Amino acid sequence: MNKPWNEQTGIVTGAASGIGQRIAEQLAQRGVHLALFDRNYEQLLSVAGQLPGKHELFAIDICNEEKVSEAVIQAAKRNGCIDILVNCAGITGKTSIKSHETDTTDVKAVFDINFMGSYFTSKHVLPWMIKNNYGRILHIASIAGKEGNAGMLAYSASKAAVIGMTKVQGKEYGGYNITVNALAPAVIRTAMVDAMPDAQVKYMTDKIPMQRCGTLQEAADMACFIISPENSFSTGFTFDLSGGRATY
């Protein structure tokens, strides 16, 4: 199937800020009809107001499986299908702390959003994709999930779990014309990174051979390729966006 962009429906989580916002903008410009999920409704409203086209907004916490399920059903029924899911909602939790200093509640909260949230959205979207024998899922992971960033146990381990889920789902749905991939960026200056301690950001950026941060546009361009109909023979894979930090 080679459905044109303007006949597709997509869900983007974390669309009110940063990478999710830029991906939503790129998809809206291509004519994709969007269902945008974010817990920050005020910001989501303002972002959506600037997008071309008319889109559905869901002020939900992606850790709430019931709400995720309801929102997916609503979006799918209104549009008859869900072709694309991009999971961008995520948090770092506390950083610049060693494993023995971590707070269990914080580690669980990071896993709830970064892993469970992406598990919930994909779990509820997949039946619609199976029904239509088409789908493109992209989980935004992180270089931290591939390499492990010291000082970031919860974040690194939760993103490693996302990479593990991507490998499993890629294998499970290969026969349904559904691809499931991940993207592993290094550092891109967003609100999430700006909220981190300077020392932690320096640790991460110092490891990038290109000696710069990635840009939102680079992330969105690669995301749009990964979820395009043309990207039809790569699945279960974690695409690199790390300025040379990871070469695998």
Ligand SMILES: NC(=O)c1ccc[n+]([C@@H]2O[C@H](COP(=O)([O-])OP(=O)(O)OC[C@H]3O[C@@H](n4cnc5c(N)ncnc54)[C@H](O)[C@@H]3O)[C@@H](O)[C@H]2O)c1
């Ligand atoms: N910026 C980077 O350097 C970088 C690098 C690697 C990976 N990532 C990943 O990319 C994704 C986007 O990050 P970003 O830098 O754009 O962050 P951001 O903080 O700019 O945006 C994250 C968005 O997710 C939303 N969100 C958070 N928790 C939520 C929840 N429980 N339910 C619904 N919405 C929720 C926030 O409201 C926000 O709008 C994250 O998964 C992040 O881990 C970012």
